[in-house]
Amino acid sequence: YCLQLMRYVDLGKTVENHQNIRAQKEENPNKKRGAVPVVVIIVVLIVLGGFLFSKNVGALFNPISIVSNIASSNLEETDGRTNVLLLGLDRRATSDTKSVLTDTLLFSSIGRVEGNVSMISLPRDLWVKADTDKGEHFMKINAVYAVDGMAELREVTEDVLGMPIHYYAVIDFNLFRDTIDILGGVDVDVERTFDDFYYPVEGMEAAPNIEDRYETVHFDEGIQTMDGETALKYVRSRKGTNDEGTDFARSRRQQRVIMAIKNKMLSLETLIDLPKLKDLYDAYSDNVDTNIGFDDIQSFYLLSRKIDFETLRSIVLDDRSGANEGGLLYHPTDTSLYGGAYVLVPLAEDYSQLHAYVQRYIFGE
Numbered sequence: 001y002c003l004q005l006m007r008y009v010d011l012g013k014t015v016e017n018h019q020n021i022r023a024q025k026e027e028n029p030n031k032k033r034g035a036v037p038v039v040v041i042i043v044v045l046i047v048l049g050g051f052l053f054s055k056n057v058g059a060l061f062n063p064i065s066i067v068s069n070i071a072s073s074n075l076e077e078t079d080g081r082t083n084v085l086l087l088g089l090d091r092r093a094t095s096d097t098k099s100v101l102t103d104t105l106l107f108s109s110i111g112r113v114e115g116n117v118s119m120i121s122l123p124r125d126l127w128v129k130a131d132t133d134k135g136e137h138f139m140k141i142n143a144v145y146a147v148d149g150m151a152e153l154r155e156v157t158e159d160v161l162g163m164p165i166h167y168y169a170v171i172d173f174n175l176f177r178d179t180i181d182i183l184g185g186v187d188v189d190v191e192r193t194f195d196d197f198y199y200p201v202e203g204m205e206a207a208p209n210i211e212d213r214y215e216t217v218h219f220d221e222g223i224q225t226m227d228g229e230t231a232l233k234y235v236r237s238r239k240g241t242n243d244e245g246t247d248f249a250r251s252r253r254q255q256r257v258i259m260a261i262k263n264k265m266l267s268l269e270t271l272i273d274l275p276k277l278k279d280l281y282d283a284y285s286d287n288v289d290t291n292i293g294f295d296d297i298q299s300f301y302l303l304s305r306k307i308d309f310e311t312l313r314s315i316v317l318d319d320r321s322g323a324n325e326g327g328l329l330y331h332p333t334d335t336s337l338y339g340g341a342y343v344l345v346p347l348a349e350d351y352s353q354l355h356a357y358v359q360r361y362i363f364g365e
Helices: 011-017 019-024 044-053 057-061 063-071 141-148 150-161 173-182 228-236 247-265 274-285 294-306 352-363
Strands: 081-090 101-111 117-122 127-132 135-140 167-172 186-190 194-200 214-219 222-226 313-316
Touching (some): 081 150, 101 150, 127 141, 150 352, 173 274, 186 228, 194 228, 228 247, 247 313
Parallel strands (some): 081 167
Antiparallel strands (some): 127 135, 194 214
């Protein structure tokens, strides 16, 4: 189909008009509330969940069991890779429409043999088509989850990237904040100094005085130790100076914090701290929507042992980088087809260019 001809859908009305669509959708049979989540580059968390959930810790690490499971791993894969979609939900806003908008969409692909990880961040403003039993409609990709649910977002993302999604994990940023606090803070490599003079104060969105709605946040270049609240502001800032006021800059910051969490997760200090591991499991077990079942835990643990995190690669699909760095989108100057909204569409009229790029990026072809 031609993206240029997509019609505009008012997101506020879309959410209201499609509540019945979502309610009538067949529930994903693999969907499990409270199961152990997976975030690819901190996949060790699954091990921690299994460690605490299992009554038989020895069986999890028994050499015979490990060898057996390597041979009979039941993790889903395609062409030797297991792919995971990580969603971060923005629940700060007070309206129902914005409460479930997807703030972060991160696709991660793990090589089962190579042990490498590639991550691709999708922009919130990507204009996409969604198909349901009620017909097709168009919107920004960050609204698909709110309107049509996880099953449709999974299909839309697969359509955009040309890659299958085997597993997903949906979290909100409050959980992100709590995890960092349980870890005792993380060391984040801040790329450049910036200020954000318009960072929203939660709960003050409708304050009579505009100055009460915002606070100023500041970050210095270099390694910074951040608690959960500080890290949350770092990844959520939208109005930063020094070229940090774009969604693409935010995506890069989010990836930096994920790396910092991974480093802290894998530290000996964390791995031998059983009370801390239990707190991490408790924080995640009741607050994550994922299709990862307990049976998958050991398989992900075994896979994580093969991963060389030093070779982890990440890109952001955007409209400003070079074509070889993910710059395959553009912002139409004529936004009449999109109700005047800021949107991004592929440089090509379909997703074929994105598919070819993702194939080369993931498989090195």
